[in-house]
Amino acid sequence: MASADAPAGAGTGPVPHTDPSAEDTLDLPLSEELLGLFGDGTGATATTTAPNAPGPTAPSSVPPPPSAMPAGDVGADPTGPMRTTPNRAASSDLLDRPADWGPVNTPAGVFQLVPVRLERDLALISRWMNDPAVAAFWELAGAETVTADHLRPQLDGDGRSVPCLGVLAGTPMSYWEIYRADLDPLARHYPARPHDTGVHLLIGGVDDRGRGVGTTLLRAVADLVLDNRPLCGRVVAEPDLRNTPSVSAFLSAGFRFFAEVELPDKRAALMVRDRIHRAHL
Template sequence: MQGQSADPAARPRRTRRPGGHTVRLRHRPQPPPSLSHLPHPLCREEPAVPPVEADADTRTPTPSAVSGLLDRIGDWGPVATSAGVFRLVPVRIDRDLPLVGRWMNDPAVAAFWELSGPEPVTERHLRRKLADGRSIPFLGLLEGRPMSYWEVYRADLDPLARHYPARPHDTGIHLLIGGVGDRGRGLGGPLLRGVTELLLDRRSACARVVAEPDLRNIPSIATFLSAGFRLSAELALPTKRAALMVRDRVLSDVS
């Protein structure tokens, strides 16, 4: 009816005073409580990390659907490290974009990753990775807490292969320790060592893990060295001068 509120909860209720006068009581809807104080969904106590699903609107393939080139790393489960139990969980944009975007906008990170700006900048990057299959983005969970961002990729199928003598199934790693409170604590080395050894153990066709941090990023290079990598060469890549870091399979890596 014209002029009547469409929201029944907003319509006034009538009651009567003892003297017979009608009093109108108007219900005022309260705004929903803020959820900004809640932790990232993966920090909550849940029986299991929810499965990664495709975005229905864009039909973006799930990491599980495209990670055959990398032996379905997202299904491998946790690994024990000297820093604690660690696990790589495939990125899910609807859940993880605010967190990854916040990390990318840290000035110390933006200088090397070049993904700072509004969320769509990071979102486009993640969607490209999820749709490609040669490079899979992950959150790194230490004792169940998201604290790092990883990309594991087929270096032999990547443009990087044009700049060094790649071998079949070379596997590359990009690593970002996200929160400022987690940097400078020596976590990168043990986590990188654990993931590298897991890759070499589970990907039997892979004989080397490689990385190409910016030559200016001295802390990153030091982290790779502490995890058993060696500096193999300096590369002139289209966007940077990089240190080619290589971790070869050794006898102890063979299960």
């Protein structure tokens, strides 16, 4: 799994149902509250979704040592969870504070979403964005300023999209965006419901791809969202239909194919993981 996909464009979208168990419909107007949150769209995430099939690092069942963590104020305590100083977006209640979600055990090792800090993480994320396999979908190749211009609206925004490093067994190896799909331009292209939460993902290193870790981490992140966002009934994603490994990874992680959607820059597979089906996955 090399990358997630390219920008979905800007705009406003349809308003979701208020009953999570209701049937999907496209004919609902936006409320004044959601219109206000949309604003001019500058706070929304600029990319659409998901990875090609990545690969794991060595399995681990205990938190990694501090020396293995990213530089700066992210660290691991051998007797407790990792710590990070959150940015403004990561502390927002719009996504129930991803900075506080903490590490989880997975079959691939201990995993944690660590909110991005530009001064610490820009060089690494920009290097990943310049990998041809990633650039084909994210379209953010170039100087570090290109990646910085993508990150800043999220970091300085109201918290509807939070960029994170995925740290697996002590090593930063993936980039994630956790976002409010119902407040994103994506909402104009599907029957969004309140608190729908979207994920975008790219796997950074070539050595971490093609071994199935993408499926493991997608399942872990979807579980993190559902565990920490009690009002969220669905986790959604929109990989490019051409990105077959990505679509396959989502299906293997318990997402279902919902529909093909025509986005401004691609034709996407809308993938949905439902809270009500979680016990059966």
